[in-house]
Amino acid sequence: MQYDPVLSVRNLETHCFTPKGVLKAVDGVSFDLHSGQSMGLVGESGSGKSMVCNSIIRLLPRHGVRTVGGQVIFSGRDILGISESEMRRVRGREIGMILQDPLMSLNPVFTVGNQVGEMYRLHPQAEDGRPIHQRVLDVLRKVAIPSPEQRARQYPFQFSGGMRQRTVAAIALAGRPKVLIADEPTTSLDVTIQDQFLCLLKELQEQEGMCLILVTHDLGIVAETCDNVAVMYAGRIVEVGPVREVLMRPAHPYTEALLRAIPKPGGRGTRLYQIDGEPPNLLDPPPGCPFQPRCARAMPICARTTPPMKADENGRAAACWASDIEEVRA
């Protein structure tokens, strides 16, 4: 890519310090996000995908979890190094976020209009002199909330799940961020509502020219929403690349296994491909490649040395000794 990425994560390391030892929740994650791109961050629970997002926006739980290494370069500076007050201007205004549970992510005691309007009060935008109330209605219309005048005066508990998530999206949009992080935004929604919300999200992303990081455990959602995908396992990215390539021709055995383990209609009578065992305990990770104990293609070297990321010229990369990616050397 010839121009600079909007967001570049370099060797991010976030550790949880527990009484039982140090847990490497994010262990050297790197990826680039270019203007207007959307990236899916896929992994099973405990793979560290949410932790990556929280590290980027610097909202880790206060105790025992710290980003200990790496850089997050956003508009030319490392936002891991800036002060908290500078970071506050980045949050919401430059990087927006949608959280998993719409039921819990709106404050129950304030009206929806108040909560959306707070974005405008916190981040006054000079180019727009219209009253806040007007802008709130505009953004609510944008996320397709019916009769916004009336809805803005209501409280979150009067909203349905899908509408709450739209409201959270409206809050994120109100800041006109360059990057939008959506952390499992549809996990608690029903499938038809999930579909509507993802379509809306995709539309808005294209309209506003935002970058999107979509965290999910569902490869189906990634296939339908994202340009790129990064697959995480045990705190690391094991494979990254354009969605089409990765899903059609997975280079990492884990990605492949994930794809084949998804139950599909009409598969009755056939056994699902199954990955034996469970994800590793990150307090005591296996030596070498973290997937090696469950991998069908494990070789002796896998248990000795962690495989490096091999990347080709299309931005396709995988961390596997067995992958057939032709590495290009700079």
Next chain:
Amino acid sequence: MSETGDLIPLLELRGVTKYYPVKVGGFLKSRRCLLKAVDGADCSVLPGESFGIAGESGSGKTTMGRLVLRLEKPTDGEVLFAGQDIAQLPSTELAEYRMSVQAVFQDASGSLNPRMRIKDIVAEPLRIHMRMSKAEISERCRTIVEQVGLPQRVLEGFPHELSGGQKQRVAIARAMIRKPRMLLLDEPVSALDVSVRAQVLNLLSDMQEKFGLTYMMISHDLGTLGHVSTTLAVMYLGRIVEVGRTEELYERPLHPYTQALFQAMPVPDPTRVKRAPSIRGEIGSALELPQGCRFAPRCPRRMPVCTELNPTLVEAAPRHRVACHLHHDPS
């Protein structure tokens, strides 16, 4: 039942209805409303098949499960098991019914008593109704635990020491220990990660093959249902809107809701062309049901008749029934 052919259904629901009285509104101003969780469900489950029930939250699929387990008694209609109405069973036969129908729930950690050892949890069904010696009980426990693919050492442990997949295996072991005829699976793999989900689904299909079990599986995930079930019923706001053989339903969904549901299902296939969602809005409330067809307010193919008449389930193709005016035979 025409589609049952010569086979006698193991489980049959005839016009099963469950209303819950609820209070709506303030303290004194409250009105009593009926929450129509299940409203006139008809279906039959043949021995040895896997009957899937699909639906979004609020569709009444969980209530269906509770009715089948006789945790609730239907307001109207009958649940027949091997030809007998389970609501009328005398206590001895009820105990037998409890032996024949077992369940596995979604939340494995919630369905295992945190204060009991795994061996006590697994053996509990044996303790309740059967007179068996301790040695026999522990022998049965060891066998079943091995069959569900767990190491013997978990027997001495407590549920919190197990992973999600292992807990679900314990739940399956408990359900299987008395060799039931039917298992009710209420979202058995929804809480599990993809890789573990595959293990549990494979285990379930192994079990079915080995013991000739009948499954009734409730889920919101069409992928899982499509993989497991032979017959699939789609529920919307307390009614079965479409029921038929799974392949048939996937290839030729007739009800607009079924179509929308399949279309909304995310598929990890980047070559699939994504169309805009065909339905808008969200599932209504079972307290304030619309006139006519319950799906009409969201239906893209709504006709005038839909807001007036509630369609009944009719046979649109062999072993494929649908409740929609589009497919109503005028005769």
Next chain:
Amino acid sequence: MLTFTLKRLAIGLLCLVGVSLIIFVAMRVSGDPTLLLLPDDALPEDRHAMRVQLGLDLPVPVQFGVFLENAFLGDFGNSIRWKMPAMSLVLSRLPATLQLAALAFLIAAVFGLLSGVAAARLRGTVYDSLIRFVMTLGLALPVFWIGLMLIMTVSVNMGLLPTSGRGTFWHMLLPAVTMALNPAAALSRLTRSSMLNVLGTDYIKLARVKGNSDSRVVWKHGLRNASIPVVTLAGIQLANMIGNTVVVETIFAWPGTGKLIIDAILARDFPVVQAAICLIAAIYIGLNLLVDLLYGVLDPQIRY
């Protein structure tokens, strides 16, 4: 709103009847009041006359009926010891008690809330541990003992404040502080844990994602949600305070209802005890109602 209030008032009234029953039974069990009222060598005829006069010769349920009927009219009979209507005696002492309780509650609420929020914001630091330890200690201090200790040090040894009686604001300060200690500690601990709960929620995270500053997150987004359980406790504490006046007023010789109750109990002065406890129960119930109504203001989900 109105219907809710009316319904709660009805329940409150029912509780009040229950309370009167308890008081009535307790007082009946405790023995013959004529033994206290008349000299030891009184004639049996005189005793009997006295019992008839007090209505003690009637069947017990009738006595309770009469008692209830009169109680609703505010008539609890004459004080046996002070020879005046019991209710007016109690009411004449009430302002002193309310004054004391109000000041104590103010102190408790301000200190409890501020220290609780501070501890929550400083979670995990030395200050947090310090506040928590002080508050745990505060909860363990018996009112009567800490009252005496304060009198001993502040009044007797240092001579800074008056030891007892009612007069200036300074007379009030020591008893009020004594009474405020336990509630302040309880409120502080609850505020801290409630605030920590709230600070762990997703909507607080979203508030941070929006770019709110820490103090804005705590005071604007956190406090109102965190205060909902605190308000319940504050109501209970305020009501308990009125109970605790019994002890505090005894120590500081504060001429309020609490001291009156103790004197009346020791003198077996039924009417006064009944009047005072009924009044306090009524206040207690009223406070609970107030708390419930306050919920409606704090939490928009509650609509009566």
Next chain:
Amino acid sequence: MNTVTNGLAWARLGSGWRRLPIFPVILLAPMVIFGILGTHIAPYDPGATNPVNALKPPSWLIGEGFSHLFGTDYLGRDVFSRVIAGARASLTVSVVGVGIAGCVGICAGLVSGYFGGWAETILMRLVDIQMSMPPILLALLLSASLGTGLWMVIFVVAVVFWTNYARVLRGEVLSVRQRDYVVMARVLGCRSHTILRRHILPNVIDSALVVASLQLGAAVILEASLSFLGLGVQPPAIAWGKMIAEAKLYLATAWWLPFFPGLALVITVLGANMLGDWLRDRLDPKLRNS
């Protein structure tokens, strides 16, 4: 069943040093020893008067070694010995009282929470009525009418505290009975009493434990308040509250008279409260707000 419950409760308390509540144990251990051994370890007979030696300050303050650690009272009795002897009344009343309250309250909570119906209605009304009276007033009323003495005070404590168990347990039972393992037990065909005993009781007993330990401190204070007001255990039994009440006249001259019994009281209550906090944090994070 019991071994299962206890074994697990113990395991959930954590491991290593976290398993022992060091601070509460340090505070409570001497009080428990005093309460059990009482006069056997007291240096003097707590009732023995010695007018010559009256109102002596703590001996180590006036350079008289360890003869009267906490000084002597207006009759020349050794305050230290009396504080040791006072532990018995305090502990007996609070432990037995809270224990009885617990048994009654747990049963009431279980039955009303699980079966509902009229049992629940009656219980909740009773709780409501009792809750509309400040506890100390109820206690005063009861002691005044029923008389005093150890068993009466225990009875008063039980009456004042049982509602807390009933309320908490009822709430817990209501939530536990919704859990899938209870539903599962019904699917398996368990009878009500089996469900209550095997599935519900072991899962709510922790809450009862937490309530009990948090109430222990309150019960100690209640007992002391009653005896301070002259309505507690009667002489010759010794109670800390009574000692403090007797010291009121000597505030200006003999600070040690009210100070040491009060200190014993604070240590006991603090220990009990901290034990309760510790148990609650270990066993039942849910209860943190109550």
